[in-house]
Amino acid sequence: MNLAERIHELSVNQQTDLQATRRHLHSHPELSFKEFETTKYIANKLKETGFDLQQITETGGFIDIHGKNPSKRVIALRGDIDALPIFEKNENDYTSQNKGVMHACGHDVHTTCVLGAIQILNQLKDEFEGTIRCIFQPGEEKLPGGASIMIKNGVLKNPNVEKIFGQHVMPLIDVGKVGFRSGLYMASADEIYIKVIGKGGHGAHPHMNIDPVVISAQIITELQTIVSRHAKPSMPSVLSIGKVIAEGATNVIPNEVNMEGTFRTFDEEWRMRAHGIIKKICNDIAEMHGAKCEVEVRKGYPFLKNNTELSDNAKNWAIEYLGEENVEDLEIWPAGEDFAYFSQEIPACFYRLGIRNEQRGITSMLHTPTFDIDEEALKVGAGLMAYLAIRELNS
Numbered sequence: 019m020n021l022a023e024r025i026h027e028l029s030v031n032q033q034t035d036l037q038a039t040r041r042h043l044h045s046h047p048e049l050s051f052k053e054f055e056t057t058k059y060i061a062n063k064l065k066e067t068g069f070d071l072q073q074i075t076e077t078g079g080f081i082d083i084h085g086k087n088p089s090k091r092v093i094a095l096r097g098d099i100d101a102l103p104i105f106e107k108n109e110n111d112y113t114s115q116n117k118g119v120m121h122a123c124g125h126d127v128h129t130t131c132v133l134g135a136i137q138i139l140n141q142l143k144d145e146f147e148g149t150i151r152c153i154f155q156p157g158e159e160k161l162p163g164g165a166s167i168m169i170k171n172g173v174l175k176n177p178n179v180e181k182i183f184g185q186h187v188m189p190l191i192d193v194g195k196v197g198f199r200s201g202l203y204m205a206s207a208d209e210i211y212i213k214v215i216g217k218g219g220h221g222a223h224p225h226m227n228i229d230p231v232v233i234s235a236q237i238i239t240e241l242q243t244i245v246s247r248h249a250k251p252s253m254p255s256v257l258s259i260g261k262v263i264a265e266g267a268t269n270v271i272p273n274e275v276n277m278e279g280t281f282r283t284f285d286e287e288w289r290m291r292a293h294g295i296i297k298k299i300c301n302d303i304a305e306m307h308g309a310k311c312e313v314e315v316r317k318g319y320p321f322l323k324n325n326t327e328l329s330d331n332a333k334n335w336a337i338e339y340l341g342e343e344n345v346e347d348l349e350i351w352p353a354g355e356d357f358a359y360f361s362q363e364i365p366a367c368f369y370r371l372g373i374r375n376e377q378r379g380i381t382s383m384l385h386t387p388t389f390d391i392d393e394e395a396l397k398v399g400a401g402l403m404a405y406l407a408i409r410e411l412n413s
């Protein structure tokens with residue numbers, strides 16, 4: 019049996035365990051940076067395999083699997099462990115028991131797959147040279163992002179981690195398949211907060227007021243020129259205002275309007291320049307009408323860049339492991355992801371695990387209350403992670 023066949027067999031044999039692990043995690047979700055029970059559960063699982071979870075953050079942690087010649091090279095596998103403040107609407111054996119909290123982004127799956135990969139790699143320690151650091155990262159869903167804290171606390175040091183893989187579920191890809199993309203993949207994501215302060219009064223006497231509603235409407239429209247007129251056509255950018263609160267009435271002009279939105283792009287220099295234009299547009303339009311404006315652009319995660327060589331290699335190794343028909347190319351995806359912090363530090367590859375099964379009605383998108391996966395994806399995810407790690411170390 020070659021390496022791929024051995025890993026296939028090991029992953030198929032642990033499918034029942036993987037399913038039980040995922041269901042436990044799914045029914046016991048915890049919010050970002052509050053993953054205390056999840057961390058205990060992971061630590062206990064690892065202890066059964068002979069590993070002590072090392073902790074450099076309050077929740078989460080990592081272990082090192084040593085192959086032959088362990089100091090030769092070090093690479094990492096990352097799974098995130100936190101859940102979202104969403105009330106789950108699925109009704110099954112593993113529905114969230116922590117009402118109002120839900121693994122709606124599949125981080126239960128990512129954690130399970132890293133645990134599964136550890137089981138496999140631990141049995142194949144003679145097959146690779148070097149060390150594989152397996153990271154259970156807290157707080158992906160909440161700023162400043164668990165990845166940035168773990169990096170600050172040294173997760174990529176002692177010994178130095180050379181490259182890193184991360185895996186994320188994708189409801190647009192069928193179960194059994196995976197997706198890769200070299201280069202720019204996910205966007206930086208910043209939050210925009212705008213307060214337009216006018217002068218409220220009776221809706222019948224607009225000339226005696228400064229109407230922040232009309233001013234806000236102009237601001238929303240003008241902000242669209244950031245994408246259509248200021249951004250280079252080759253640079254994907256998104257600006258959306260998703261919240262507009264003007265608490266007047268049919269006959270009341272309010273004193274102020276509050277708006278919130280998001281700005282996303284794929285270039286640090288343009289990102290900073292765009293922040294300046296956002297502020298200028300808001301302030302200038304407000305000033306033009308004698309109103310005041312407070313603008314805050316809160317920086318979120320940076321953009322995620324997949325290292326070209328590592329991602330191209332990983333795609334080829336995935337083809338070896340799963341067959342050409344099961345490996346897809348991904349389009350740019352303008353969501354944010356804190357794995358981006360790893361990708362800014364060392365060569366990184368963030369790829370997608372298919373979980374969709376239309377026949378079984380499993381099609382809900384991430385961050386929705388009906389999100390679920392086809393659990394056949396678990397053995398694929400665990401096996402592929404293990405395979406990529408060994409192929410990289412032996413390359």
Ligand code: NI
Pocket residue numbers: 123124125158186
């Ligand atoms: Ni996620």
